[in-house]
Amino acid sequence: LEEKKYFSARDELMKYNAADIAEIIEEITDDSEIRMTVILFRLLPKDVLVEAFSYLPSDLQVDIVNEITDKEINYIIQELDFDDKIDVLEELPANLVNKILEKTPKNERKQINTFLNYPENCAGSLMTPEYISLQKEWTVEDALEHIKEVGMDAETVYTCYVKDTGRKLIGIVSLSTLVVTDSDVKIKDIMKTEYIYEDVDRDQEEVSDDFKKYGYLAIPVVDKEHRLIGIITVDDILEVMEDEATEDIERMNGVIDFENSDKGYLDISVWHHALNRLPWLIILMIAYIFTGMIVTKFENSLSTVICLVAYMPMLMGTGGNTGSQAATLIIRGLATGEVETDDVWKILWKEFRIGIIIGVILSILNFARVIFIDGNSVMVACTVCAAMLFIVIFAKIIGSMIPLIVKKAHLDPALIANPAISSVSDAVALSIYFGMATLFLNL
Amino acid sequence: LEEKKYFSARDELMKYNAADIAEIIEEITDDSEIRMTVILFRLLPKDVLVEAFSYLPSDLQVDIVNEITDKEINYIIQELDFDDKIDVLEELPANLVNKILEKTPKNERKQINTFLNYPENCAGSLMTPEYISLQKEWTVEDALEHIKEVGMDAETVYTCYVKDTGRKLIGIVSLSTLVVTDSDVKIKDIMKTEYIYEDVDRDQEEVSDDFKKYGYLAIPVVDKEHRLIGIITVDDILEVMEDEATEDIERMNGVIDFENSDKGYLDISVWHHALNRLPWLIILMIAYIFTGMIVTKFENSLSTVICLVAYMPMLMGTGGNTGSQAATLIIRGLATGEVETDDVWKILWKEFRIGIIIGVILSILNFARVIFIDGNSVMVACTVCAAMLFIVIFAKIIGSMIPLIVKKAHLDPALIANPAISSVSDAVALSIYFGMATLFLNL
Numbered sequence: 001l002e003e004k005k006y007f008s009a010r011d012e013l014m015k016y017n018a019a020d021i022a023e024i025i026e027e028i029t030d031d032s033e034i035r036m037t038v039i040l041f042r043l044l045p046k047d048v049l050v051e052a053f054s055y056l057p058s059d060l061q062v063d064i065v066n067e068i069t070d071k072e073i074n075y076i077i078q079e080l081d082f083d084d085k086i087d088v089l090e091e092l093p094a095n096l097v098n099k100i101l102e103k104t105p106k107n108e109r110k111q112i113n114t115f116l117n118y119p120e121n122c123a124g125s126l127m128t129p130e131y132i133s134l135q136k137e138w139t140v141e142d143a144l145e146h147i148k149e150v151g152m153d154a155e156t157v158y159t160c161y162v163k164d165t166g167r168k169l170i171g172i173v174s175l176s177t178l179v180v181t182d183s184d185v186k187i188k189d190i191m192k193t194e195y196i197y198e199d200v201d202r203d204q205e206e207v208s209d210d211f212k213k214y215g216y217l218a219i220p221v222v223d224k225e226h227r228l229i230g231i232i233t234v235d236d237i238l239e240v241m242e243d244e245a246t247e248d249i250e251r252m253n254g255v256i257d258f259e260n261s262d263k264g265y266l267d268i269s270v271w272h273h274a275l276n277r278l279p280w281l282i283i284l285m286i287a288y289i290f291t292g293m294i295v296t297k298f299e300n301s302l303s304t305v306i307c308l309v310a311y312m313p314m315l316m317g318t319g320g321n322t323g324s325q326a327a328t329l330i331i332r333g334l335a336t337g338e339v340e341t342d343d344v345w346k347i348l349w350k351e352f353r354i355g356i357i358i359g360v361i362l363s364i365l366n367f368a369r370v371i372f373i374d375g376n377s378v379m380v381a382c383t384v385c386a387a388m389l390f391i392v393i394f395a396k397i398i399g400s401m402i403p404l405i406v407k408k409a410h411l412d413p414a415l416i417a418n419p420a421i422s423s424v425s426d427a428v429a430l431s432i433y434f435g436m437a438t439l440f441l442n443l
Numbered sequence: 444l445e446e447k448k449y450f451s452a453r454d455e456l457m458k459y460n461a462a463d464i465a466e467i468i469e470e471i472t473d474d475s476e477i478r479m480t481v482i483l484f485r486l487l488p489k490d491v492l493v494e495a496f497s498y499l500p501s502d503l504q505v506d507i508v509n510e511i512t513d514k515e516i517n518y519i520i521q522e523l524d525f526d527d528k529i530d531v532l533e534e535l536p537a538n539l540v541n542k543i544l545e546k547t548p549k550n551e552r553k554q555i556n557t558f559l560n561y562p563e564n565c566a567g568s569l570m571t572p573e574y575i576s577l578q579k580e581w582t583v584e585d586a587l588e589h590i591k592e593v594g595m596d597a598e599t600v601y602t603c604y605v606k607d608t609g610r611k612l613i614g615i616v617s618l619s620t621l622v623v624t625d626s627d628v629k630i631k632d633i634m635k636t637e638y639i640y641e642d643v644d645r646d647q648e649e650v651s652d653d654f655k656k657y658g659y660l661a662i663p664v665v666d667k668e669h670r671l672i673g674i675i676t677v678d679d680i681l682e683v684m685e686d687e688a689t690e691d692i693e694r695m696n697g698v699i700d701f702e703n704s705d706k707g708y709l710d711i712s713v714w715h716h717a718l719n720r721l722p723w724l725i726i727l728m729i730a731y732i733f734t735g736m737i738v739t740k741f742e743n744s745l746s747t748v749i750c751l752v753a754y755m756p757m758l759m760g761t762g763g764n765t766g767s768q769a770a771t772l773i774i775r776g777l778a779t780g781e782v783e784t785d786d787v788w789k790i791l792w793k794e795f796r797i798g799i800i801i802g803v804i805l806s807i808l809n810f811a812r813v814i815f816i817d818g819n820s821v822m823v824a825c826t827v828c829a830a831m832l833f834i835v836i837f838a839k840i841i842g843s844m845i846p847l848i849v850k851k852a853h854l855d856p857a858l859i860a861n862p863a864i865s866s867v868s869d870a871v872a873l874s875i876y877f878g879m880a881t882l883f884l885n886l
Binding site for chain 2: 015017019023089091114144147148157158173175176178179180196208211212213214216217234235237238241242245246248249250251252254255264265266271272273274277278280281283285289290291292293295296299301303306307309310311312313314316317318320321322324325327328329330332333336338339343346347350354357358361362365366369372374393418419422423428430
């Protein structure tokens with residue numbers, strides 16, 4: 001490929017689907033210059049080129065746009081599906097966007113501007129205005145004729161929308177209904193008037209929950225006057241779901257994505273990575289000042305039975321992990337709707353019993369370890385084991401309750417990351433441990 | 444509702460979508476007896492009843508089946524979509540399944556048995572055999588006529604499949620293509636012969652990656668002879684994606700789901716919860732034996748400068764959290780394909796620099812704390828700060844490298860949970876800390 005065998009490379013590429021071509025182009029760009037990519041790109045037939053372009057990651061799209069002529073840019077942008085067009089324009093510098101908009105028909109320019117203004121992560125930013133609209137007085141034959149005329153992308157044509165004269169949405173008809181219905185039946189007699197729709201400013205996470213719940217391929221988006229302004233198709237929801245899962249996973253483990261972007265790990269700068277990770281680390285360091293105070297208060301007693309120090313890491317670690325386990329299950333349960341804040345007593349009772357089972361098992365194992373492996377006294381073993389039992393029970397309760405409290409306060413439970421759970425459980429663990437030591441060893 | 448106003452309750456329910464009705468029924472069951480649910484259920488019109496039934500969680504489905512007559516069970520099961528039918532049958536006890544299969548037509552019975560045998564989590568378990576198949580010699584008109592005759596569910600009709608005489612898949616045609624093409628054109632002239640398909644034993648995670656990548660609404664499933672045996676529709680993939688995300692999140696935080704089921708948090712028994720969480724806790728306890736040994740070895744020196752103990756929780760906690768942050772980003776990057784195992788040097792270099800930035804900032808803050816808040820000596824402050832810097836750098840490197848090594852060994856990186864990262868980083872943190880103490884305080 002590197003040896004200027006461009007044409008054979010092109011023929012090779014043409015065997016693939018546009019999504020695969022985009023992937024190959026991405027890999028080539030990793031290894032060689034952008035100029036190379038552009039040459040290869042220009043060899044592709046125009047329709048394949050546009051489709052492959054829509055599958056590329058946004059930073060590579062911008063790089064390519066910077067390398068090609070204005071005429072080529074215009075061609076690509078105009079040919080893209082409306083929602084892909086918006087995605088590309090959002091990433092381009094403002095002066096380039098203006099140049100492109102100048103060459104866009106006035107109608108569309110206005111629409112693009114409206115779409116560019118929808119805030120990220122809301123229904124408006126996910127939708128496309130490319131849908132089929134029908135009149136309720138039409139027959140099925142008229143409708144099919146109309147679809148044939150406008151002839152659109154597969155994913156947007158499968159549900160058609162019926163609007164009244166005031167552009168308000170009054171019903172929906174699926175293409176499959178049209179196809180199986182006799183051609184002289186009127187649209188108003190077959191349209192569904194009970195349907196699911198989204199408000200334009202609805203959060204994308206709620207939109208994706210609706211797709212999961214109802215299993216639809218597309219959901220209409222309406223404004224405050226119930227006028228149809230676009231539709232969201234399920235293929236865009238797959239991306240939303242992945243992004244939301246990534247966000248939850250990162251938050252739960254103490255990474256806050258300040259860029260809130262779809263940039264990959266390798267594309268985010270070192271400074272930004274540090275910025276995303278520092279807040280929780282600093283908050284925790286402050287929390288550990290209190291943990292330090294607990295230890296300091298007990299310093300003199302510790303120095304007389306110094307072997308107690310050796311069990312501190314294990315007790316804190318087990319407390320932290322056992323608390324995170326409970327928190328993880330509750331946070332995820334809240335996200336998927338399996339668990340609700342009203343279930344607080346059920347959860348408390350469940351975690352309490354789980355805590356006892358786990359605590360007892362770990363204590364027995366520990367008793368054996370302290371006596372037989374470490375050769376410490378029975379009283380030290382009792383201290384460690386009693387501490388272990390109570391630490392596990394309290395950590396389970398803390399870990400499961402904090403997410404519920406945060407949710408009740410109408411915040412995202414994933415924001416209270418596992419680091420927070422473990423710092424609280426560390427302080428609790430040490431207090432319990434030293435309490436037990438006082439009790440059993442008379443310190 | 445409780446006051447036997449069943450009919451008004453039914454009229455109220457009928458205003459909703461079947462998915463909403465299922466949700467309401469679920470809530471009612473939470474608060475009252477199953478008998479109540481069954482009474483309400485019987486009042487629903489039969490078609491709504493069947494649809495709502497398909498949206499219920501599987502344990503509630505089984506409960507209801509246990510309460511109703513065999514005739515009712517048969518009716519519901521026979522009317523369900525094929526893939527929902529399989530899902531329900533999988534959960535029912537074997538003798539009930541046999542009773543139901545006895546009353547099923549022989550053809551379908553054979554098919555059901557085949558489907559029940561596909562292992563969970565593979566393409567075969569996700570597919571439905573309800574698809575439209577066309578002949579290549581047909582015209583568009585023949586095809587549309589055929590679709591009208593078989594008239595099927597919306598989501599399965601939008602792509603039609605062309606098979607040869609040996610039942611091998613030779614091409615696909617979308618319904619939208621059929622609708623916009625002139626009626627006398629032959630299917631073989633408009634069908635796409637380059638298409639994406641899945642092998643029947645492909646893992647569901649890879650299938651869902653294909654849906655994300657290509658954005659299709661349905662993908663055909665073929666056997667080893669390339670015979671079409673079913674299709675997977677995108678609405679089932681939404682569930683797969685949510686389940687996979689839940690599994691990853693749980694694994695990363697040290698919960699292994701042995702049941703591997705779709706049961707919710709509240710439905711899993713206390714014993715099972717304990718079983719899911721114990722393995723990592725026990726592995727960690729064993730790992731902490733080594734951490735304990737490190738501390739024990741340093742015991743005598745610690746008792747002379749006992750104030751060092753107070754900083755142990757903070758240094759271990761920060762090391763653990765900073766390591767988990769790096770591990771989380773790499774594990775997630777590997778899952779979404781943003782990061783590959785070949786990127787190991789890039790990642791190492793990146794995390795090294797991030798570690799220095801974060802380490803320096805945290806060290807400076809700590810220096811101030813040790814001197815001004817705790818009133819300890821400059822040498823103690825130097826020990827803590829130098830340890831902090833090296834701990835952060837090493838934790839970042841360990842946290843980012845372990846997932847890559849696990850991936851390279853062809854295991855799931857999410858299996859090496861954050862608890863493992865923090866126990867390794869705890870041991871490293873203590874070794875570095877005591878090393879620094881020896882250096883700065885001549886212990």
